[in-house]
Amino acid sequence: MKQHIIDKIKQYDTIILHRHVRPDPDAYGSQGGLAEIIKATFPEKTVYTVGEEEPTLYFMRRLDQIEDSVYENALVIVCDTANQARICDQRYKLGKEIIKIDHHPNEDPYGDLLWVDVDAAACSQMIYELYKTSEGQLKMSDAAARLLYAGIVSDTGRFLYSSTTIDTMQYAGELMQYTFDRQELFNNMYEKDAHVLKLEGYILQHFDIDDSGVAEVRLTKELLQKFQATQAETSLLVSILGSVKGIRSWVFFIEEEDQIRVRFRSKGPVINGLAMKYGGGGHPLAAGASIYSWKEADQVLADLKTLVAGQ
Incomplete structure (x- = not known):
């Protein structure tokens, strides 16, 4: 499949990369990292990264604004996005062909080509693997290495999560050999404004935990406004x-x-099934969903307690 993806990239003159809504560093890292690899390898191609920008991630990359007409005869690659509803900028459907590259459970197998690896710690890790196994067909750049490294570091919780593998550590070490300021990158990723630290303090003082080891935090609109x-x-x-x-x-x-x-x-307890019950999804140990009332939140919490008690 990786070779099929490389062949498609070679085939198209215009390539547009998407990722999920409410992006995290791995979304930006995989989207932007692949874009920079393609640019370094095929400077004659036109490559765009699109989607609604996240101001807290400006330090990683600024995105492109393009017209609908650009999608005509373009290859669209969607990174780090499990299902079509979460793809940021639904114009991805306007492309001639679509490729999905993701590490979440493949509940929505969209696209003309799909590469899904749920064992990968980050989608950015998959993009580096695409480069590494290309046998010289793709070129790495400092800009790409910086983005992929940030994505891997973020989605592994700085290598603390159980999803971190030997390959993860090896790839991160190889990316460190490229020229970029890791200290500046870490500062941008992990430094917090004073108002965010105050909210963190509030959370640590007010979370509730029961005897089974289930904890909850409720952040109302009013509370978030108070902490800005x-x-x-x-x-x-x-x-x-x-x-x-x-x-x-x-x-x-x-x-x-x-x-x-x-x-x-x-x-430990697998919680992505519970997220799917409420219209969401994600990884076994990190998932999300959306609800529409605090009464529904009570039911979610009760379901989580039942799930944990059963595991």
Whole structure:
């Protein structure tokens, strides 16, 4: 499949790369990293990265604004996106052919070519593997290495998550040999504004945990306004309860204008099936969904407690 993808890239003069809504560094890293590899290998090709920009990720890459007409006779590659509803910029359908590259469970097998590897720690890891196994057909650049490294570091929780493999560490080490400022990259990824740190302190003081090891955090619109925290900033805090002894699984409920974002995390119990029950999905130990009332949040929490008790 990797060779088929490379052959398609060779075939097209215009290539447009998409990723999922509400992007994280792995979404930007895989999308932008592949774009930079293609540019380095085929400078004569026209390559675009599109989607709604996330201000907290400006340090990684700025995206392109293109007209609908650009999609005519273009190859579209969608990175790090499990299902079509979560593809940022639904114009991806206008392309002549579509390739899906992803590491989430393949619940929605869209595209003309699909490469899904649920054992990959990050989609950025898959993009590096595409380069590494190309036997010289693709070229790496410093810009691509920087983006892929950031994606791998982020989606492995700085190599703490169980999804981290020997290959993950090897690829990260090889990417470190390229020229980019890792310290500056880490500062941009992990430094937090004072108002976000204050919200983090609030969360650590107010989370609830029961005897089974299930914890929850509820962040209302009013609370987020008080701390002047954006949805993207709040999402960065979901993993902080992982360091709390005794927690087996936890859920964040983050209220927005028209819905409540549900963010599941786990140290063992598989929770992506529960996310799918509520119209979401994700990885076995990290998943998400959306609900529309606090009464529904009560049911989600009850379901999570039942699930954890059964595992």
